[in-house]
Every structure is written in structure tokens, then in C-alpha cells.
Amino acid sequence: MKRKIENDKFEIITPQEMENEDKPKKMCLQKRTSCIRCGTCCKGSGPSLLKKDLDLFTSGVLSHENTYTIRAGELVRSHEDGQIYESFMEIIKIRGKENSPVCIFYSDDGGCGIYGNRPLQCRQYKCWQRADLYGGLQKNALVRKELFGSVDVLLDIIAKHEEKCSYGALSAAFESLAGGDENAVEEIMDMLQYDTYIRPFLVEKLSVPDDALCLILGRPLTESVNEFGFRVVREGDDYILLPVENKEEQKQEEG
Ligand code: SF4
Ligand code: SF4
Numbered sequence: 699m700k701r702k703i704e705n706d707k708f709e710i711i712t713p714q715e716m717e718n719e720d721k722p723k724k725m726c727l728q729k730r731t732s733c734i735r736c737g738t739c740c741k742g743s744g745p746s747l748l749k750k751d752l753d754l755f756t757s758g759v760l761s762h763e764n765t766y767t768i769r770a771g772e773l774v775r776s777h778e779d780g781q782i783y784e785s786f787m788e789i790i791k792i793r794g795k796e797n798s799p800v801c802i803f804y805s806d807d808g809g810c811g812i813y814g815n816r817p818l819q820c821r822q823y824k825c826w827q828r829a830d831l832y833g834g835l836q837k838n839a840l841v842r843k844e845l846f847g848s849v850d851v852l853l854d855i856i857a858k859h860e861e862k863c864s865y866g867a868l869s870a871a872f873e874s875l876a877g878g879d880e881n882a883v884e885e886i887m888d889m890l891q892y893d894t895y896i897r898p899f900l901v902e903k904l905s906v907p908d909d910a911l912c913l914i915l916g917r918p919l920t921e922s923v924n925e926f927g928f929r930v931v932r933e934g935d936d937y938i939l940l941p942v943e944n945k946e947e948q949k950q951e952e953g
Contacts, residue, residue, distance in 0.1 A: 730826040735813075738825065740804040743777060744792030745819035747840040755845060759815045762910035764793050764802050767842060769916040771865030773925035782925050784869075788841045790913070792817065842914070851904065852914060859896055859915055863889035868919070872926045883939065886923075890930065890937060893919040 747754075747765070754760040768774060768789045773782050777799035793802045803811040810816055823829065846852040868889055874882035897915065900906040906914065916922075920930040924942065931938045 733824070735809050737804055737806070737809055739820075739823055740801045740810060741799070743799045744794055744801040744803075745817045745823075746835055747790045747792070748818045748835070748838045749840050749844060750838070751817045751840055752844060754815060754817060757815070759812055760792070760817075762907060762913045765790055766793055766912040767791075767914070767916045769860075769865055771869060772916065772922060773865070773869075775925065784865075787836065787839060789835065790840050790842070790845065846914070855896065855900065856914065859893070862892040863919060865922075868923075868926070872928075886939060887937070890919050890923070890939070894937065 768785045768791060770785060770788045772785045774785055775782050794800055795802055805811065842856055843853065871882045871885040897911050897918065900911065901908055923930060927942050928939055929942050931940055
């Protein structure tokens with residue numbers, strides 16, 4: 699309870715009365731029941747793709763120019779809370795705009811540029827309802843094996859790349875390094891070397907477009923090691939692995 703002086707009189711007022719002074723007597727909460735295309739969900743990130751979105755690649759709506767792969771076990775920084783999470787599975791996603799999480803197809807004036815052909819996750823998402831997006835993704839995610847199913851040479855290269863430098867092996871090597879095992883540096887450098895060798899090989903020998911590499915092989919390890927607290931510096935033909943000294947430096951490394 700509070701007291702106030704009005705017309706030289708003391709008046710005792712309750713918090714309820716205070717509230718009624720500047721707020722409507724009746725409050726009515728209206729629940730949203732349909733999408734108003736405000737674009738809020740497009741600004742957080744592009745959608746993850748599901749098996750049913752494969753047709754969008756065959757029809758040309760999606761391509762290597764607007765998609766990329768997050769590999770199983772990859773450490774990914776969330777745009778929502780800035781924390782690093784480990785991806786529990788392989789996911790193909792629509793890219794964000796340069797240096798931004800906003801979906802590449804979104805524009806402030808036009809909304810979704812592929813609205814009539816937007817991926818299933820965008821169609822299913824209803825911000826006013828609770829939904830188990832991850833459960834659906836776990837069962838139905840589109841993976842590189844299905845996307846490149848008819849291109850044996852790419853499937854072999856993807857399998858070899860996973861065998862040589864999976865995120866499981868990379869995480870284990872960084873853990874050994876943190877535990878004082880200096881041999882782990884060599885293991886990490888071998889993985890970095892393979893990843894930096896195979897990318898130009900695909901471009902030069904198989905005429906794969908440069909901008910398809912993030913879909914075929916995921917992000918370059920020279921970038922993703924930042925999430926493990928390291929950075930790679932190139933000196934001539936050599937790569938040097940250095941610890942990131944502080945969070946500010948790590949943010950700069952991640953661009
Ligand atoms: S689903 Fe919700 S957040 Fe996304 S565009 Fe529609 S109204 Fe906006
Ligand atoms: S594809 Fe379209 S609907 Fe889906 S997140 Fe991008 S802009 Fe939004």
C-alpha cells in the first residue's frame with residue numbers, strides 16, 4: 699500500500715488502484731492464429747532443409763549458391779544467445795546474408811523472395827504454437843547423401859573427408875591437447891591439411907564451383923577451429939595453429 703496527498707487529504711491507495719489510474723479497465727489478449735508475414739522468424743536464420751525439400755533443388759529454387767552444410771558434431775555459435783552448441787547431426791541449411799543471420803531470401807520490402815516455393819520448415823513454422831522442430835528434423839532432415847545420391851564421385855569424397863577429418867575426431871584431438879597431449883597438435887594439423895588440400899582439388903580437378911564447397915564439405919576447418927578457441931595463420935605454404943587469446947579476438951576471427 700502507498701499514501702498520497704490529494705486536496706490536503708491523506709488517501710490510502712492500493713497497487714491495484716495505482717494500476718487502474720493509467721491502464722484500461724479491461725485487458726483483452728488476442729492470440730495470433732495465422733502468419734502475418736512479419737519476417738521475424740526469417741531474421742534469426744535460414745531454415746534447415748528436410749527430405750521433402752529435395753524438389754527445390756531439382757526445380758532450381760535452391761542450389762549450392764544459397765545453401766550450406768553443418769556437419770555432424772560441428773560447433774556452431776547461436777545468433778540468439780551467442781553460446782556455442784554442438785550440432786547433433788548433419789543439417790543442410792539456407793544461407794544467411796553476408797555477415798548476418800537473416801535468411802538470404804528475405805528482404806525488408808519484399809519479404810520472402812521464394813514464398814510460393816519456401817522450404818517445408820518455413821511452411822510448418824507457426825510462431826504462435828509450440829512445435830518440436832528438432833524432433834521433426836532428426837527424423838526427416840535432408841542430408842548430403844540424398845542430395846548428391848547420383849554423383850558417386852562426390853559421395854566418395856564426402857565419405858573420405860568425414861573419415862579423415864570428422865568433427866568427432868577433431869573434438870577428441872582438441873580435448874587431448876587440453877589434457878596436455880602434445881601429439882594431438884599433429885593430429886589436428888593433419889586434419890587441417892587434408893581439409894585445405896581437398897577443397898582446391900575439387901575446384902581444379904573436378905570443376906566444382908568454389909561457392910559449392912560449403913555445401914559439399916561444410917565450412918573450412920581453418921574457420922571452424924575458432925569455435926574450439928584456436929585460429930589458423932598462414933605463413934607462405936605453412937599453416938600455424940594459435941590459441942585465440944580472448945573473447946574479443948575470437949569474435950573478430952569469426953567475423
Ligand atoms: S510465422 Fe510468425 S514470426 Fe514468422 S513471419 Fe509468420 S507471423 Fe512473423
Ligand atoms: S525461405 Fe523465405 S520464409 Fe523461409 S526463412 Fe527464408 S525468407 Fe523466411
